[in-house]
């Protein structure tokens with residue numbers, strides 16, 4: 137029994153915000169620095185009244201439509217997000233309500249930018265166990281809410297958005313391999329070290345990052361986890377049709393592709409248009425490449441993500 141992607145969808149709020157637009161909004165930066173260091177040219181930012189579950193809802197409706205599945209048929213809903221609408225209930229439950237589904241199991245996964253590959257791995261195990269048959273897996277983020285707009289080293293990097301897939305139990309492939317890891321000893325290099333206590337924010341409610349430490353760790357673990365999935369299936373990275381890496385920085389993406397011996401013509405890149413949308417970046421990139429016709433049925437696709445925690449993981453699938 138395999139879990140097979142039956143449909144894909146994504147959603148970006150509002151119009152693209154260029155690097156020049158950020159300068160106009162008062163961020164002390166410039167287009168040349170951002171493009172040279174990160175490859176980012178634009179990102180989308182949600183309005184103040186738009187939540188992760190709103191973004192998740194838009195992407196989910198598109199994924200359900202492309203799968204030809206009605207929301208009532210879902211028996212599991214997983215949302216990967218680090219920017220949930222509330223402390224509780226989960227964003228997955230809020231999404232379930234917006235979709236009009238009653239009774240499916242629903243929960244959030246918190247693995248930051250590796251959240252979508254974590255969620256896909258979990259969904260795959262539910263389907264393979266035989267307990268669930270139609271699963272909605274979503275990555276949705278409003279990272280703009282947790283950015284310190286006076287910290288130019290982080291605020292220019294991130295954006296808001298969502299992506300979703302519908303997974304179905306199938307006798308044909310399918311997800312072929314999953315691998316997911318964490319090392320909490322690196323928790324300090326990428327975090328939002330705040331919480332709510334007694335009705336007040338305690339600690340720091342903004343994203344803080346040691347960019348260079350994240351960069352080095354990311355390049356190492358992404359290449360390793362990609363090889364782990366390939367070894368499990370017995371294929372070489374060269375046999376992969378498409379690599380869809382987490383979209384954080386074009387230099388990380390290029391280094392990982394190089395380590396795997398893959399040309400950039402086999403890599404889906406959206407970081408230039410979307411910025412880093414954390415858990416949403418991989419399904420957003422997947423949807424872009426499916427809709428523009430690059431990714432076709434039967435091709436081997438490797439998804440991989442890395443994020444705060446430190447967390448990382450990969451999924452190798454036949455689309």
Ligand code: UT7
Pocket residue numbers: 164165166169170173174249288289290292326345346347348350351354384385388412414442443444
């Ligand atoms: O999802 C995973 C999350 N994160 C990542 O994957 C990010 C990984 N890290 C990175 O992508 C890079 O480390 C960054 C893009 C964040 C930073 O690039 P860097 O080459 O490591 O630059 P840096 O932090 O060493 O900063 C170099 C300079 C500094 O100036 P000085 O001290 O050399 O004069 C910064 O003040 O760049 C300056 N700087 C900026 N200048 C213009 C930092 N941010 C900006 C900015 N605009 N936005």
